[in-house]
Amino acid sequence: MGDRLVGKNAVVTGGGRGIGRTVCLALAQEGANVVVCDLGGSMDGSGNQEASPADEVVKECEAFGVKAVANYGNVASFADAEGMIKACVDNFGRIDILVNIAGIDRPKMIWNMSEEEFDQVVAVHLKGTFNTTRHAAPLMREQRYGRIINCVSEAYQGGVTHINYGAAKGGIASFSYGTARELGKYGVTCNVFVPRASTRMVQGEDVKKMIAKRVEAGFMTQEKADEMALDTMPPEYFTSFMAYLASDEAKDVNGQVFLTTPGALGLFSQPEITLQERHNPNIDGPWTFGQCAQIAKEKLLVNYKNPAPEQPPKEKK
Ligand SMILES: NC(=O)c1ccc[n+]([C@@H]2O[C@H](COP(=O)([O-])OP(=O)(O)OC[C@H]3O[C@@H](n4cnc5c(N)ncnc54)[C@H](O)[C@@H]3O)[C@@H](O)[C@H]2O)c1
Numbered sequence: 620m621g622d623r624l625v626g627k628n629a630v631v632t633g634g635g636r637g638i639g640r641t642v643c644l645a646l647a648q649e650g651a652n653v654v655v656c657d658l659g660g661s662m663d664g665s666g667n668q669e670a671s672p673a674d675e676v677v678k679e680c681e682a683f684g685v686k687a688v689a690n691y692g693n694v695a696s697f698a699d700a701e702g703m704i705k706a707c708v709d710n711f712g713r714i715d716i717l718v719n720i721a722g723i724d725r726p727k728m729i730w731n732m733s734e735e736e737f738d739q740v741v742a743v744h745l746k747g748t749f750n751t752t753r754h755a756a757p758l759m760r761e762q763r764y765g766r767i768i769n770c771v772s773e774a775y776q777g778g779v780t781h782i783n784y785g786a787a788k789g790g791i792a793s794f795s796y797g798t799a800r801e802l803g804k805y806g807v808t809c810n811v812f813v814p815r816a817s818t819r820m821v822q823g824e825d826v827k828k829m830i831a832k833r834v835e836a837g838f839m840t841q842e843k844a845d846e847m848a849l850d851t852m853p854p855e856y857f858t859s860f861m862a863y864l865a866s867d868e869a870k871d872v873n874g875q876v877f878l879t880t881p882g883a884l885g886l887f888s889q890p891e892i893t894l895q896e897r898h899n900p901n902i903d904g905p906w907t908f909g910q911c912a913q914i915a916k917e918k919l920l921v922n923y924k925n926p927a928p929e930q931p932p933k934e935k936k
Pocket of ligand 1: 633659770813816
């Protein structure tokens, strides 16, 4: 039992299972009071909702001697998200830490994905992260203290077979860069972690088959697949990192995206312009087609590699 978060109050969404559960425990272990938010849904967001996962985690947190309460709202609802932040203020006095982890996955290739599959994944991940943050931000800004920690996936770099999920996660990264810049001067930080862990979201034969298919289709290297298999271990192996980000020790850590896995802690690069060719549009006018093609080929794309070059069609069996 540590004491680095004693007196701090946290809201953790998706706290009933998987990574969210272990983040609740990592914060409680350092002395934080926790609102465990989880509607108890199935992995694809469908099916009956059960309150039990959040209730169980509340008991596990309390075993560390902290206060904990459950909240069964849906992060995709703006009103429910307000209730999560309010539960923290009403029960513990104020909110210091917000960790957005709730998530679902509805994998399909782009040519098979329905509008509903796209909308639902974006609603839970991206809109859900906005919803809770929107309600916490004024309170954190006013008290000049806060830690917002959001959860992304390597799919944000262009993962295939679930572009709804990857796009929502990419949106969360951009959302976090901006939130960090808006709130930083008020003593509120916003950072992101990119996990790999053995939870129901990545366990099972289906996922193993999907990864093997990605390697076979050239979407993923064998080396990356081996690395992922090695990191498929319980999230307890890295959730101290979220306790660190939530602590006073991480006061000046802001707007960063961290890789957090059982085998590796890392930092992602920030999006930046790596090459540019300039002219003065007042003198030179609009770029011509010829200039565009020439600059692209001769300046911008010199070290470029197409991530998915065209392949001949497979012969029908
Ligand atoms: N497991 C991994 O390796 C991995 C990798 C990259 C990213 N992630 C991300 O980590 C997060 C947690 O994933 P996990 O693997 O622990 O999955 P999980 O399915 O075990 O846990 C997700 C929890 O979120 C809850 N939830 C889902 N929709 C909700 C909603 N609308 N409102 C409130 N709660 C909701 C679920 O009930 C569940 O308990 C997700 O955002 C996921 O995208 C996981």
